[in-house]
Amino acid sequence: MSGGADSLALLLLAARAAPATVLAATVDHGLRAEAAAEADFVAALCARIGIGHRILRPAEPITGSVQAAARRARYALLETWRQECGLDWILTAHHADDQAETLLMRLNRGAGVAGLSGVRAVNGRVARPLLGWRRAELAAIVRTAGVAPVADPTNVDERFDRARTRRHIGDAGWIDPPALARSASALAEADAALDWTVERLVEARAGGDTAEARLDVTGVPGELRRRLLLAMLRRIAPGAEPRGDELSRLLETLDRGGTATLAGVKCRGGPEWRFEPAPPRRSKG
Template identity: 50%
Template sequence: MLSGCGHRAPCRPDCRRQNTGQVQISQPPEYLDRFRRALDSFAPEPDSKILLAISGGPDSLALLLLAAEARPGAIIAATVDHGLRPEAAEEADFVAQICARIAVPHLTLRPETAITGNLQSQARAARYRLLEQAADGQGCALIATAHHGDDQLETVLMRLARGSGIDGMAAIRSRNGRIIRPMLAFSKAECEDICARARLDPVRDPSNTNVEFDRVAIRQWLAQAPHPFTIARTNRTASALHDASDALAWMVQNLVQERIVEDGDALSCDASGLPRELRRRLLLACITRLDPALQPRGEAIDHLLAELDAGRTAMIGNLLCSGGDRWTVAPAPPRSA
């Protein structure tokens, strides 16, 4: 037996989700039109099946409600329970009850083995792996996540504070492979409004108030005073940087074929006459080919590039790199006893 909030009866007296049995799905036309335009840009066919990643927070519930109205019968919701928090199972059940009331199929996904090591990184990897597997199993070509416009602005500012280059400043891509983000044109406040109109009390993540996280600190900084940033302008800047990043990647792909030659276990690279950014990317291509696990960034790759440009020899990881007219990148010889 289920209570009105979707929990197993009898429900606890302090339950904050008393209205999930009265979901009002209809949203203002302006919201729906904006969402449909975004979704149509990724999947113009109205019957294309899309898997929605729904955690129960305000952003993902807004995605669920808009998609249910914009693409009825073509969406499936999935909630990932990493098994890291005791509340996670209840949150997945909360989402399942909402989905049942708006006729959206729902899956709860759990990793087969416990997550260990770097929990944040491993949980993120497990989440996307489970979503990919579920999308394949359900015949969904696309997976929609609920990243919104405020997420985009916060990410751009975070990357700026860290001194990121073009790739990093491109921030959140509207599409990355089969992952789509149709909520980037919506603000956090609009996501909250969508949930309020549906009379839903979303799940609240306590980490969103922890100022030890860079994102939270930037969010609070933005909220303290008026600022000139807008979602539309931020998305436009991120899109321009996406295009620049893609153009550079295309150029480097061609340069790799033309300028990198295998010589036994070593690579020989002619980087002469190229702008610095292309030389940097060619150097990274050499390193990745010989040691894919080695991913130098920032000061490490800048220092190595300066050494090679000066005609010197330097080590990075277990690779020995020699500069001059042509670079040589090779596994370092074994050290003598």
């Protein structure tokens, strides 16, 4: 819960809808000097409207790719807080304009169906109830409530992809963010349908166990082969999260009948793919 207009609108709407069951949290990533004062501002507003509030801070400094690392830290902190408080859901203030920006950013990077599904309405314990709202509508709610939101300078800092995309959408009057958001929703449904199909294909075509698994891929279309490959990697190495380019290279190798190792799994191609734990690497000593 930042002090921006989107988050404040979510806070005000949630407080009006279910004041007895709503708590709020603000994550101060420690990346900007103003962040501590902004968190205090949200805490004071919550106290004024009768909503419990906590400020969360990561134990370690944010390093590396700042936005990605901050996102990981934020959701980890919020999930711990959710469990401690016994809450059912974490609500975030993503809206239709965010969805449109996400779709265009991922399209520009050559994303597939899963990536173009955009921001999911529900993902685990995270729910996003404002995906049908526009940014301007949320700002109007905050303005009507007489609250002055804080301005996060990163929102207009064009060193970040999202800020650049936001400006280009604003400059191009023909782009319709709600239409893009609807497309992302349709792609999310297609992605779910593909996942459903993969589950049935694994049931019908996979054999073996975690020592050696087998999969008949005869006649299976490309996108389903890719998803089946990821499913089989995770059968041997639960939690495997290979990058998209790594998965594509492995898929090409298996389609040629070759052998390769990824995520600790040795994979052999051909009409029937085989998977087993890769042997430990030999020490160089």
